[in-house]
Amino acid sequence: MESNFDVASIRKQFPILEQKVYGQPLVYLDNAATTQKPRCVVKRIEEAYFSHNANVHRAVHLLSQQATEAHEGARVVVQGFINAAESDEIVFTRGTTESINLVAFSFGEAFCREGDEILISSMEHHSNIVPWQLLCERKKMVLKVIPINDDGCLLLDEYAKLLGPKVKLLAITQISNVLGVENALGPIIELAHKQGIPVLVDGAQAVAHRPVDVQALDADFYTFSSHKIFGPTGVGVLYAKRFFLEKMPPYQGGGEMIDQVHFEKTTYNQIPFKFEAGTPDFIGTAALAEALRFIQKIGMDNIHAYERQLTDYALKELGKVEGFQLLGNIPDRHAIIPFQLKGIHAYDVGMMLDKLGIAVRTGHHCAQPLLERLGTGPCVRASFAFYNTTEEVYRLAAALRRIYKMFN
Amino acid sequence: MESNFDVASIRKQFPILEQKVYGQPLVYLDNAATTQKPRCVVKRIEEAYFSHNANVHRAVHLLSQQATEAHEGARVVVQGFINAAESDEIVFTRGTTESINLVAFSFGEAFCREGDEILISSMEHHSNIVPWQLLCERKKMVLKVIPINDDGCLLLDEYAKLLGPKVKLLAITQISNVLGVENALGPIIELAHKQGIPVLVDGAQAVAHRPVDVQALDADFYTFSSHKIFGPTGVGVLYAKRFFLEKMPPYQGGGEMIDQVHFEKTTYNQIPFKFEAGTPDFIGTAALAEALRFIQKIGMDNIHAYERQLTDYALKELGKVEGFQLLGNIPDRHAIIPFQLKGIHAYDVGMMLDKLGIAVRTGHHCAQPLLERLGTGPCVRASFAFYNTTEEVYRLAAALRRIYKMFN
Amino acid sequence: MSINEIQDNIIQSFDEIEDWMDKYQLLIDMGNSLSPLDEQYKKPQYLIEGCQSRVWISASYKEGKVFFEAESDTVIVKGLVYLLLKVFSGRTPDEILKADLYFIERIGLREHLSPNRANGFTAMLKQIRNYALAFKLS
Amino acid sequence: MSINEIQDNIIQSFDEIEDWMDKYQLLIDMGNSLSPLDEQYKKPQYLIEGCQSRVWISASYKEGKVFFEAESDTVIVKGLVYLLLKVFSGRTPDEILKADLYFIERIGLREHLSPNRANGFTAMLKQIRNYALAFKLS
């Protein structure tokens, strides 16, 4: 099945995959939590530290100039990766969570007041719930939630009913981190825009799995984390249309984000710097750019096609395992398989998989409301990246068979 | 002068110092902006990525357990480094700037209201000015500023007069990033505490140069950045006394910082996690711990003593250079020398130093109000780390002589 | 048998097993053999909520000794609970408070004590000590 | 001479110099030789404020040609300004708007164009084009 895509040679780029765990070769299926890094990304970090490490912007020396070029160059790489109209629309943050908090605060200050509503969906990650709860609390606003059906799919007519003049923003995930379902953002965003409502898309689970074009989506805000797309920890991206970045007040204050500071009056730098207070993680951004170049070379379409095959294969193989119960009933899953083994606590399944060298995640996956809605309690989540293989899926299936026996 | 401290062998740990710039061996004197990294720190990053990279907390598999141990272990290392009473009092942030913004927001929400005052000093970095301005604007509070004298020293009696029941917090730097002067935090904090006013200490310029003991200082908040103390970019520390962390509401919302999430009501995790929303930079924290261990091995007292000698030597040598004008008149400088060359714009000096291989910073150093107060306009700043040498200082002096001639 | 003798016994029975899966099979078997906790104790005041699993624990004090009963919703934690009760149940408060708990580490189950393991197990250990202290002072 | 011929001349005079310090000495000398801007133009509306240095630039339009005068508070930027005026002053709007400015890169002064260089130089280039456009449309 791996035509056009040589997974063996790709795996060689990821040294951690050669690791053994409890004497077993590691099978890393916790990619939705964080992804592994290719050699070139770590090499880029080393190179940056040892050849042009200096604080960026405003300095007159060569090292700083090189560091700034790497950092600002990364902005252009990110712009290209998600096809933003301008690199000024790319704000670097600490991660998806901070990106969303930034918008919740600054958009809230600029556009929201008491009684207004924010709309989210039932399948959001906590990071796309709690910032809005905090905003609603601070501004006495109301958080409304688009319901899903028992299959785990968004109820689009309910969504349409929730729209209205009080809704100031829709914040919605592109792909659910539990179910792997992709929301139909095209019509969803179109509907919101018809009523003049801007849309924030949480792309944390999407960017590593499918091509993203923020202009084609017409997303007003788009967020993702570097560590979930083969880049370093500690870096995130907020894309926002110029219009909003211009209108929103700064989030944090400090160095870099100012124009002039006086005790009486401070003026702010232009976008995107207005939103980047303090020394940025300029090594992290350079390494993120390297990660994006790496996957662009492989090709997002190739990755998407390969993962689709792998996911389909997994659904077929795992479906044959006694006691295997898949969560949700979704036409098309993006590299995420949530399940339970009948009668066995997810924690026990995860613990035993670990002893067999297989890393999965168990629990509520930072999406308690979703699991409550589905009424399932904690579940196991196997999530893939393009370096996973059919052999690994096979090992997962075999392990689950063995575990099922152990507990029964 | 280098008894007890072998700078040659220390330099070998910092590969970037072997770099050439415009054909000249690099003399890196921009350490107050960011510091260089020893091999072990970059090695630790590589090791972490290639042997135990996994999202921390709450997972059942071995990699995640190892990553969590590294991350939480780093908290204990930081605790030890600044002698905090508990590791729960260490909050990881993106940098000093974010640490201060966190306090400005959350302390502000918990303890401040209209008409209250925040006290800062005239020599603060923008990162310890603008967050308070934003708070004061949001809450209709008043920002008060402790003046300095023409020498660049804090006016302690003026300070005493500014204290009062309306003051909710004093935020002050330990060492000025422009002048290198250290404030007398002992009596300053005592005075504030006598009136029940908590104190935030900006330690960004202190931690790499002198031993810090937050309990001895009795600081209520203490902040610093990893990248300024030989650690990676993108990581910062906020120390706060348990009392305040317990009382303060969360800053950002999302994964990690929650206990239970329901659409109706969300409860928060215990400290320090309540303040750490989203996936933390767990690789960064592990590398910061490595940096701290590295300098602990060398010994902070040794570093302090060496840098004092180097600074004294520099003041003597540079004082002999025609046109050299030192900023401020301070008894004791911490590895920072701000100056101008008579009649030559700081930018021109910095540009020419760069061509001679010497990296310094020029401009307002993110402390516009201080330079305005001193009435000097932009200046040049040479700042040292313990890997700098007397030869390098000598090269700086020689370069300044040459530059002075070029422009005259 | 002293607390340490029991710990040593436990260590020995696990030491005889080489394979990780077999060790855990033993733990699972122990978990399955744990007598269920009376429903009256499955209430919030007896609950220790981990992030992934829950433990209920109750204690009684008879003739200077503390008796524990406990349960969990996961079998592996139940196995750990089984071992803990074996070590601690029926001991005097002083024995419990002075005990040096080393068997978990030694049978290779240290992971359950790590800050990563939000399974309520560490909290349960603390709760056992709290009970002992409370009975001692009562 | 065409704009490009002037650029080539500049490149040649810098090419003859090997040492960085000597190149910059030439730039400094050029900067020092720039005639000072009339005080009436040292006003906010003519100011381009960089983070580290400031540039004032004024323009006039005579017989289809744009004439620039400019100054900076730093000598090195003045040197760059000197070169820019040499290339652009006295040209028609169309010449200016169509010009491909390559000499800065070629004489090794690319650093002044980088996003790092908040010396107002890039903004000044933009301003020169804006003036040309305005005169063209007027």
Ligand SMILES: Cc1ncc(COP(=O)(O)O)c(C=O)c1O
């Ligand atoms: C005294 C002082 N405070 C705060 C900061 C801000 O630190 P960071 O940019 O790492 O957030 C700096 C560094 O520039 C500083 O020198």
Ligand SMILES: Cc1ncc(COP(=O)(O)O)c(C=O)c1O
């Ligand atoms: C859908 C979704 N949104 C947001 C996040 C939060 O990302 P981070 O923890 O990197 O800020 C995650 C990852 O956990 C996610 O899967």
